[in-house]
Amino acid sequence: MDEDEVRTEAWWGRRAWVLLSAVRARAPLVQCITNLVSMDIVANALLAAGASPAMLHCLREVPDFSPRCDAVYINVGTLSEDWLPSMRAAASAGRPWVFDPVAVAASGFRMETCLSLLALRPAVVRGNASEILALASSSDNSSFKGVDSSHDSSDALQAAKALARSSGAVVAVSGAVDFITDGVQVVSASNGVPMMQKITATGCAVTALIAAFVGADPSDALVAAACALAIFGLAGEIGMESARGPASLRMHLIDALYSLDEQTVTSRVKISLLP
Ligand SMILES: Nc1ncnc2c1ncn2[C@@H]1O[C@H](COP(=O)(O)OP(=O)(O)OP(=O)(O)O)[C@@H](O)[C@H]1O
Ligand SMILES: Cc1ncsc1CCO
Numbered sequence: 669m670d671e672d673e674v675r676t677e678a679w680w681g682r683r684a685w686v687l688l689s690a691v692r693a694r695a696p697l698v699q700c701i702t703n704l705v706s707m708d709i710v711a712n713a714l715l716a717a718g719a720s721p722a723m724l725h726c727l728r729e730v731p732d733f734s735p736r737c738d739a740v741y742i743n744v745g746t747l748s749e750d751w752l753p754s755m756r757a758a759a760s761a762g763r764p765w766v767f768d769p770v771a772v773a774a775s776g777f778r779m780e781t782c783l784s785l786l787a788l789r790p791a792v793v794r795g796n797a798s799e800i801l802a803l804a805s806s807s808d809n810s811s812f813k814g815v816d817s818s819h820d821s822s823d824a825l826q827a828a829k830a831l832a833r834s835s836g837a838v839v840a841v842s843g844a845v846d847f848i849t850d851g852v853q854v855v856s857a858s859n860g861v862p863m864m865q866k867i868t869a870t871g872c873a874v875t876a877l878i879a880a881f882v883g884a885d886p887s888d889a890l891v892a893a894a895c896a897l898a899i900f901g902l903a904g905e906i907g908m909e910s911a912r913g914p915a916s917l918r919m920h921l922i923d924a925l926y927s928l929d930e931q932t933v934t935s936r937v938k939i940s941l942l943p
């Protein structure tokens with residue numbers, strides 16, 4: 669094995685920096701069909717990272733616009749029947765796309781919708797543990813409490829692997845430790861601070877960041893997803909140094925994402941390949 673291919677924590681730190689630099693250099697265009705709560709933080713997080721967000725969701729624009737994007741991001745958080753045709757069309761436009769199955773167990777309709785979108789072959793699916801557990805079992809389990817997770821990310825690790833194998837997507841479960849898997853390899857990313865859960869739509873924002881990383885370099889969705897999650901978590905850690913609560917963390921996280929430098933990224937990104 670090439671020395672560079674030994675995936676030590678230092679290797680991951682360098683990859684994360686290379687991919688963030690690629691986002692900054694290429695400014696990947698990311699079409700976001702996301703929920704109404706998340707639009708602002710998603711667009712601002714993408715801009716701060718160096719990507720170019722476009723929050724277009726009109727079906728009649730999809731044939732012209734989606735094929736020109738570097739990546740597409742689809743999020744069902746505030747699902748409505750009206751937007752579904754646009755979601756399906758954008759996911760089918762031939763660009764790599766990333767899926768956030770928010771609150772998939774909330775209703776039979778939402779589960780059906782998410783399963784039908786999953787069949788359109790996303791490059792990456794990112795959810796919290798409760799979402800990945802529900803999606804992997806195709807069931808709206810009785811413990812469903814809302815958009816927030818009621819499980820630890822490690823509870824969903826086997827479900828994530830099974831979902832990756834059945835869907836062909838890279839599956840990422842966020843939480844105190846994020847797990848990213850293609851069904852065979854599992855990578856953990858352990859940056860971040862608990863207060864990120866107290867800002868609405870940080871999960872939506874990090875899924876959009878995964879789309880930007882995939883858009884900048886589509887060659888390895890597992891690596892892109894792990895690096896995006898670690899970078900976002902690191903921005904949260906740095907933001908937390910100046911924050912006084914969730915509202916100021918939101919601001920400082922976005923500032924930190926914008927200001928990340930090579931030394932900080934390579935020394936503080938915490939990613940490892942699980943044995
Ligand atoms: N306990 C924790 N410690 C550190 N980081 C965390 C913790 N919980 C979540 N995070 C980080 O917060 C971000 C959002 O993850 P989370 O699992 O809360 O998403 P989510 O439930 O889908 O959020 P939302 O639906 O509000 O968008 C991720 O970057 C994740 O790594
Ligand atoms: C709070 C909320 N409700 C639907 S989507 C959303 C944003 C977090 O996923």
Ligand SMILES: [Mg+2]
Binds near residue numbers: 768770795815871872
């Ligand atoms: Mg979510």
